[in-house]
């Protein structure tokens with residue numbers, strides 16, 4: 084199973100545009116990013132610089148988060164926010180264009196926190212409508228729904244693999260799109276107390292992307308309670324053949340955080 088390195092959490096010692104080359108120097112040929120721009124409508128020159136940095140480094144972009152609002156301020160996506168449909172659509176269009184330029188085929192649409200004073204059912208309908216729209220804008224691509232743990236994301240309603248799969252089911256029911264799948268983020272599921280092995284067995288074939296970090300701490304495997312060998316065996320048995328994104332905050336320098344891979 085191929086690994087890719089998440090350059091929003093690793094190599095943050097370096098400016099964003101220098102990280103792809105650092106990943107290549109560390110031996111990776113594939114990378115992923117959270118939305119790398121401050122706005123859903125990035126300046127085309129910034130997009131060109133981003134795509135150019137990937138191409139200069141010779142690494143493939145294999146997964147990208149769609150614009151998710153102001154993460155530093157606590158936002159966790161705008162997918163389910165009725166008043167942000169324009170931002171979601173603009174971000175999805177920009178992500179689709181980056182997909183065409185780079186070959187990226189996996190796009191993560193963070194669901195968004197519950198909004199005070201807004202009926203949760205209205206937020207859920209908005210999310211399903213926006214997911215169907217994203218799937219339409221990105222033919223042939225996979226749009227993934229990510230559960231986040233409630234300890235760090237108390238207002239985020241998608242906390243388990245089952246809940247994310249229910250959202251995917253609803254998109255299929257109302258729009259016929261089958262390309263909306265689960266993002267199996269092992270760190271978030273472990274931290275939230277979900278049963279990761281059971282989720283892999285139950286949703287084999289519906290996993291659009293996997294991300295890896297140990298828990299607690301969100302550091303590299305080997306620093307917590309994650310049994311990485313068992314995880315890899317289960318994913319293999321379940322027929323998962325996509326990338327595994329290393330989405331951890333390294334303990335120590337990023338380039339020295341890959342020792343665990345030798346044994347895994």
Ligand SMILES: O=C(O)C(=O)CO
Pocket residue numbers: 117148159191193229231268
């Ligand atoms: O916000 C997070 O923790 C994520 O994993 C986003 O993809």
